[in-house]
């Protein structure tokens with residue numbers, strides 16, 4: 331048994347949304363390998379915050395069960411957050427069904443979610459030790475699905491400005507070139523965390539110290555250590571760190587170099603075309619590489635994941651990468 335679901339980019343590839351059916355009701359959710367709560371806008375969300383969102387109504391689901399007294403509260407890396415109550419229901423993603431999946435109903439969401447009308451909640455795909463439900467931590471959809479999967483994996487094939495896909499339970503070899511390159515994962519902090527062994531800017535030599543990184547489908551950009559960020563932008567003459575833009579920008583006419591991350595024997599190339607992320611509207615462009623804020627590990631978000639086919643291997647606690 332497996333599942334294949336389309337991942338559709340919002341404008342500027344800011345996030346990727348996938349249809350999820352909960353108790354017979356379908357909502358578009360943001361699949362997030364950087365967190366472990368499945369939460370939705372619902373009839374419990376204040377009407378002032380519901381705005382034009384699609385909401386889940388547990389009263390209309392014949393399979394919904396309240397987990398009485400259970401609560402959740404989550405804060406995300408970008409400062410956003412949400413909280414609420416908990417129940418269980420039957421959840422289907424791309425034909426793969428999990429019964430009695432914890433579904434977290436938002437009774438409060440931060441402004442970032444209120445104004446993001448296409449995003450009706452998150453489906454967490456990190457490790458279940460990050461789940462925030464109290465008094466009893468809940469399992470992710472992927473953890474619950476694991477035993478019924480042919481292979482205990484999910485794969486991400488995100489694309490620039492066009493639909494991609496997440497597959498659960500199988501590896502579609504038509505979606506990548508060559509062989510998969512596997513790297514061990516340290517899941518002790520609940521993330522898909524691994525070691526990057528060096529980097530290269532453009533066709534420069536590979537160097538730098540090894541560093542820790544997480545694969546995060548819910549982060550838009552490629553967030554790296556400040557030293558690497560400075561090294562990269564030193565190759566773009568007009569680059570500057572703009573407070574008003576919120577990060578490094580450069581003239582849109584510039585030739586933007588590739589970035590290669592050395593992961594074991596695998597040279598993961600992120601093409602310059604993906605590193606010229608978006609237009610600011612004043613002739614400058616916003617870079618796909620930005621600072622990780624010094625939090626001790628790099629965040630390889632969608633800008634990186636668009637350039638790779640990625641296998642999140644829950645069974646062997648490893649990540650696999652291949653070019654597309």
Ligand SMILES: N[C@H]1[C@H](O)[C@@H](Sc2ccccc2)[C@@H]2OC[C@H]1O2
Nearest residue numbers: 362364406407408410442548549
């Ligand atoms: N793992 C990521 C998560 O999915 C998003 S939550 C989110 C917030 C607003 C809009 C859309 C999604 C947030 O940014 C980085 C990190 O936290």
